[in-house]
Amino acid sequence: MTTISPARVSMYDFLYQDTKPMVSLLADAAQLSLPQARLAMDASLQAIISALLAYQQRHQGQTVSKKLFGRHAVKELRQYNSMNFATLNATLYHRHDAADAIFHDSARVIKASDHIAAQIDATTPQVQILLTSLCVIVLRELAILVEYSQLDNDEINKWFALQPQFLSAARFAASQPTPASVALADTNDDKELILPAKNSLEVELEGSSERRLLNAEQLSGKPPPFDPYWYELTAFQPEHYEPVQDMQLATGNYLKVIGRSSENIQQGKHNDLLVFAEMTAITLPHQRWLLQLAKISEIYLQRNRLRITSEPASPPKPPLVSLGLIGGNNDNTPTTTSEKPIEYEASIPLWKNPVILIIILVIGLLGGLATLKYYKQKSYSIRLAKEQLLEQKPSAEERQQQDVAIVMVDEDEPNDEKVEKPLSKTSI
Known part of the structure; x- marks a missing residue:
């Protein structure tokens, strides 16, 4: 005992x-x-x-x-x-x-x-x-x-x-x-x-x-x-x-x-x-x-954990005590002058972290909306450019037409005295 x-x-x-x-x-x-x-x-x-x-x-x-x-x-x-x-x-x-x-x-x-x-x-x-x-x-x-x-x-x-x-x-x-x-x-x-x-x-x-x-x-x-x-x-x-x-x-x-x-x-x-x-x-x-x-x-x-010393390279292990009999004086943990730091919970993988997933979802949603808005504005610009081109095309054709004058010749008069009288001006 x-x-x-x-x-x-x-x-x-x-x-x-x-x-x-x-x-x-x-x-x-x-x-x-x-x-x-x-x-x-x-x-x-x-x-x-x-x-x-x-x-x-x-x-x-x-x-x-x-x-x-x-x-x-x-x-x-x-x-x-x-x-x-x-x-x-x-x-x-x-x-x-x-x-x-x-x-x-x-x-x-x-x-x-x-x-x-x-x-x-x-x-x-x-x-x-x-x-x-x-x-x-x-x-x-x-x-x-x-x-x-x-x-x-x-x-x-x-x-x-x-x-x-x-x-x-x-x-x-x-x-x-x-x-x-x-x-x-x-x-x-x-x-x-x-x-x-x-x-x-x-x-x-x-x-x-x-x-x-x-x-x-x-x-x-x-x-x-x-x-x-x-x-x-x-x-x-x-x-x-x-x-x-x-x-x-x-x-x-x-x-x-x-x-x-x-x-x-x-x-x-x-x-x-x-x-x-x-x-x-x-x-x-x-x-x-x-x-x-x-x-x-x-x-x-x-x-003697609180003895003044430099920080160890690796933290020591916690003491092991048998939970069954709580007997024995054998402690397999190494003797050290320091103490194990507090153990925090293991970090959650990125693909399991809900905060990271929410951030990725928000970024993806905003990126999708930005892409959709970009293509929508691009299609609207193309359609507007086509409309402006169609509006400008008739005026260009009108500028290319020639003016032709139709005159009436009086057959009773001699040729040298025929006077050309313009009747109308029609664009052909």
Whole structure:
């Protein structure tokens, strides 16, 4: 049996690990030091996740899928397969639009930036650049998980409903180290986990009134405890969600397939079932879509997709997860530092495209009318020319006739005295 951490379906845990490689890029864009950027990213992720939960609580999963995950900014950003300055420029271009959509009000974005800036000793505009840029990245990453996990609207609602337990104080209290372990870490790991004196972190924050150090939990990879202030800012109302198992599906065979109980493990090729490990203060239903989401999240985190690198020559393949057993750790897709761009529908052939056919039909119709009009005018011109020729022909013949004079001769008179008297003038 293969176990997977329940934190793999946590938006907060996934985004915290996923966005780690982007610290330097966002620090450069916001003109912050690396320690300031790391602390600002932690608080910004908490604010964004709380705003997303409030958005889903108001509008439900269908609107989240269409209005947030299907935004033009998300589609454009998914055309990039790596994180670099080109990707960052596209992120900065769409950051205000995405932030206003998530927080539902630009005033909340400014208020959240003020709160974070006061914690890290930075200015509000600097934090606002980082916060709004993270909004676009978060929507992109969550949209990828939803698409490749094939979540429908109802499953998106259930996924969002599971998130508050990952942000609860009980979850972080259970993971807090004991005082003895803290003392041991201070003595033994002071040079490794806590940065030594006069290092880059202290140099950056030495002149501030509140000099803060990244604690061992942040450096080891675990997200810091969630601040309930963000619930107040985003007006999110946490509701106690009890996962309900469909009893019609809770049969012995179903439990074997999904690996619900360890005593029902099958032998042979089906002995590598995927199940959720135990986690304090976390309760998850063993459902196919949730296990598939956890597996895809695990694969993507192993790929370190947001590491800063140049654009690859060819886009990577999406992860392959068995829909039958959702088991196995073997993933045949190549490890990559980037992500497959959004797949658009295949282009329709020209002879099947209705728009092209309509355009060709209109052009052919107009061409036929023009040809018909041309021949009609041509026949009319020929007929008119013939009529004019017929009208001109009699006058020409008249001009060719000769005038003949008929005279009368008086026979009684002598020939020499005969006088010619014209009688009439007739045209012959």
